[in-house]
Amino acid sequence: MRIVMMTAGSRGDVAPYTGLGAGLVRAGHEVTLAAHAVFEPLVAGSGVRFHPLPVDPRAVLHSARGRRLHDARTGAGKLVRLASMARAAADEMTAALVDAARDGEVLLVGGALGPLGYALAERLSVPALGLHLQPLHPTAEFPAPVLGTRSLGAVGNRLSGRVVMATVDLLFADAVRSLRRYGLPSPGRARKRRTRPVLHGYSRLVVPRPRDWPAGFEVSGYWWPHETGRLPRDVEDFLAAGPPPVFVGLGSATVPDPERVSRAIVTALRAAKVRGIVQRGWAGLAADGDDILTVGELPHSLLFPRTAAVVHHAGAGTTAAVLRAGVPTVPVPVQFDAAFWASRLTALGTAPAVVPLRRLASAPLAEALRRATGDAAHRTRARALADRLALEDGVAPVLAALDRLPG
Numbered sequence: 001m002r003i004v005m006m007t008a009g010s011r012g013d014v015a016p017y018t019g020l021g022a023g024l025v026r027a028g029h030e031v032t033l034a035a036h037a038v039f040e041p042l043v044a045g046s047g048v049r050f051h052p053l054p055v056d057p058r059a060v061l062h063s064a065r066g067r068r069l070h071d072a073r074t075g076a077g078k079l080v081r082l083a084s085m086a087r088a089a090a091d092e093m094t095a096a097l098v099d100a101a102r103d104g105e106v107l108l109v110g111g112a113l114g115p116l117g118y119a120l121a122e123r124l125s126v127p128a129l130g131l132h133l134q135p136l137h138p139t140a141e142f143p144a145p146v147l148g149t150r151s152l153g154a155v156g157n158r159l160s161g162r163v164v165m166a167t168v169d170l171l172f173a174d175a176v177r178s179l180r181r182y183g184l185p186s187p188g189r190a191r192k193r194r195t196r197p198v199l200h201g202y203s204r205l206v207v208p209r210p211r212d213w214p215a216g217f218e219v220s221g222y223w224w225p226h227e228t229g230r231l232p233r234d235v236e237d238f239l240a241a242g243p244p245p246v247f248v249g250l251g252s253a254t255v256p257d258p259e260r261v262s263r264a265i266v267t268a269l270r271a272a273k274v275r276g277i278v279q280r281g282w283a284g285l286a287a288d289g290d291d292i293l294t295v296g297e298l299p300h301s302l303l304f305p306r307t308a309a310v311v312h313h314a315g316a317g318t319t320a321a322v323l324r325a326g327v328p329t330v331p332v333p334v335q336f337d338a339a340f341w342a343s344r345l346t347a348l349g350t351a352p353a354v355v356p357l358r359r360l361a362s363a364p365l366a367e368a369l370r371r372a373t374g375d376a377a378h379r380t381r382a383r384a385l386a387d388r389l390a391l392e393d394g395v396a397p398v399l400a401a402l403d404r405l406p407g
Contacts, residue, residue: 001029001030001105001106001402002029002030002032002103002104002105002106003021003024003029003030003031003032003104003105003106003107003108003402004031004032004034004051004100004101004103004104004106004107004108005017005020005021005031005032005033005034005107005108005109005110005131006033006034006035006097006100006101006107006108006109006110006113006117007033007034007035007110007112007113007131008035008036008053008055008057008089008093008110008112008113009057009110009112010057010058010251010252010282010315011039011042011251011252011317012133012251012252012315012316012317012318013110013112013133013316013317014033014035014036014039014042015039015042015225015226015317016133016201016222016223016224016225016317016320017033017035017108017110017131017223018033018042018043018046018048018225018226019046019223019224019225019226019395020131020201020223020394020395020398021033021043021046021047021048021226022046022047022048022226023223023395023398023399024395024398024399024402025046025047025048026047027395027399029402030049031047031048031049032048032049032050032051032100032103032104033048033049033050033051034050034051034052034053034096034097034100034101035050035051035052035053036052036053036054036055036056036057037052037053037054037056038056038057038058040052042225042226043226044228045226045228046226048226051096051099051100051103052096053093053096053097053100054092054093054096055089055092055093057252058252058282060089061252061254061282087171087172087174087175090113090116090171090172090174090175091174091175091178093175094116094175094178094179094182095182097113097116097117097120098120098179098182098184101117101120101121101124101126102124104124104126105126106126106127106128106129106402106405107120107121107124107126107127107128107129108128108129108131108398109121109128109129109130109131110131110132110133111130111131111132111133111134111136113172114130114136114168114172115168115169115172115173115176116172116175116176118130118196119172119176119179120179120184122187123179123184123185123186123187124184127405127406128196129196129197129198129199129398129401129402129405130196130197130198130199131198131199131201131398132198132199132200132201133200133201133202133316133317134146134200134202134316134337134340135200135207135210136161136164136165137161137165137198137210137213137214137217138157138158138159138160138161138162138165139157139158139161139210139212139213140154140155140157140158140210140212141157141210141211141212142157142210142340143156143157143160143161144157144160144161144163144164145336145337145339145340145341146164146336146337146340147160147164148339148340149339149340149343158212196216197216197217197218197401197404198216198217198218199218199219199220199397199398199401200217200218200219200220201220201221201222201223201394202219202221202222202316202320203219203221203222203323203389203392203394204219204221205385205388205389205392206323206344206348207219207344218397218401220394220395220396220397220398221389221392221393221394221397222320222323222324222389222392222394223394223395224301224320224324224394225300225301225317225321227299227300227301227302228299229299229302230302231298231299231302231303232295232298234293234295235277235293235295235298235303238275238277238293239306242275242291243274243275243308244275244306244307244308245274245275245276245277245293245307245308246269246272246274246275246276246277246307246308246309246310246311246369246373247276247277247279247303247304247307247309247310247311247312248265248269248276248277248278248279248285248310248311248312249278249279249281249285249310249311249312249313249318250279250281250282250283250285250312250313250332250334250357251279251281251282251312251313251315251317251318252281252282252313252315253281253282253283253313253315253334253335253338253357254282254283254334255283255334255357258283258284258285258286261283261285261357261360262278262285262286262287263362264360264361264362264365265278265285265287265311265362265365266278266287266289266292267362267366268362268363268365268366268369269287269291269292269366269369270291271362271363271366272366272369272370272373274308274309274369274373275291275292276291276292276293277292277293277294277295277303277307278292278293278294278295279294279295279296279297279298280294280295280296300318300321300322300325301321301324301325304321304322304324304325304327305325305326305327307325307327308327308328308372308373309327309328309329309330309369309372309373310322310325310327310328310329310330311329311330311331311332311365311369312329312330312331312332313331313332313333313334313338313357314331314332314333314334314338314339314341314342314345314354315337315338315341316337316341319331319341319344319345322345322350322382323345323350323382323385323386323389324386324389324390325382325386326379326382326383326385326386326387327379327382328350328351328352328372328373328375328378328379328382329345329350329351329372329382330351330352330353330354330355330365330368330369330372331345331346331351331354331355332354332355332356332357332360332365333354333356333357334357339354339356342354342356348381348385349377349378349381350378350381350382350385351372351378352368352371352372352375352378353367353368353371355368
């Protein structure tokens with residue numbers, strides 16, 4: 001079967017699909033991943049083909065419009081600003097997505113591209129499955145992840161999810177209407193979203209499946225990224241030179257003042273009396289000294305299990321990597337769904353506390369590090385959960401869903 005997977009966003013919105021794609025290739029399928037061109041190296045050696053999409057998400061976040069995301073104090077405010085940015089990106093990517101979709105016998109649509117991907121499937125008369133990295137569908141059990149973690153009650157929680165989904169539909173509306181320019185006219189009717197199968201790439205051990213979700217919405221288990229290679233020599237030398245360090249990285253998140261954040265991190269590491277590996281990331285963090293090493297992009301699966309703890313921005317992808325590694329964590333949520341994942345880590349007992357970026361200072365971060373590395377209970381719970389996650393196969397439910405598609 002010729003499968004086209006499509007996604008957009010940051011590295012964490014792309015990497016899980018490389019591992020899923022590799023699993024589908026091993027099962028005999030021909031798989032193409034359509035994602036931003038800057039992420040093509042992620043599929044190297046996986047057997048997955050790559051179809052480049054325009055837009056550099058890092059450049060977008062560092063633009064004047066992207067930096068204004070930090071001006072919003074609420075999830076709703078950030079969502080409004082994000083919608084404006086995403087609308088422009090969707091219009092720019094449409095032509096490349098049409099080209100990619102024409103080669104597929106089935107489309108696997110990442111949550112970030114849902115309405116446009118589903119519209120492409122309908123107009124090309126091919127089946128589609130949703131592949132979500134977050135629980136996007138409305139539920140009474142918790143509010144929409146991008147709007148925060150405070151429960152609004154059953155009705156309010158469900159309403160918040162509907163508002164977010166309506167916002168997503170709206171931001172893709174122009175791109176969907178433009179499909180007629182590519183010879184893809186409207187089929188004259190729209191399928192209801194709830195009837196389309198959706199698989200979620202995380203574990204029920206982390207987020208149980210909401211009881212009020214419709215049939216066809218499954219939680220498959222994690223799709224671990226395809227990662228190869230080895231750690232750089234300077235990293236290996238640093239690891240061998242002392243006790244396990246704490247990794248600190250904010251991944252694809254940006255920060256308003258990288259120098260201030262870097263100083264707070266260095267002060268906290270030294271106050272907690274731990275060595276550190278600081279990843280530059282999209283935030284541009286930097287530190288130096290015999291006890292701290294600054295690094296670029298590294299395979300999480302090779303480094304995280306060798307750390308004393310991981311401080312991270314609580315994106316879906318990095319949260320998954322920390323859970324897989326079985327080490328304690330200190331989430332520093334920045335925006336979007338990060339607060340949701342951070343709350344899950346504390347509920348699971350693998351994180352002692354959440355230190356949001358807007359309140360990041362050396363004292364609370366140092367205290368959280370002391371608890372994460374000094375209380376053996378956090379590591380014990382993290383290791384036990386990692387062992388259970390290792391028994392799950394997130395690819396198998398996707399293969400089963402493909403088998404159920406109409407021939």
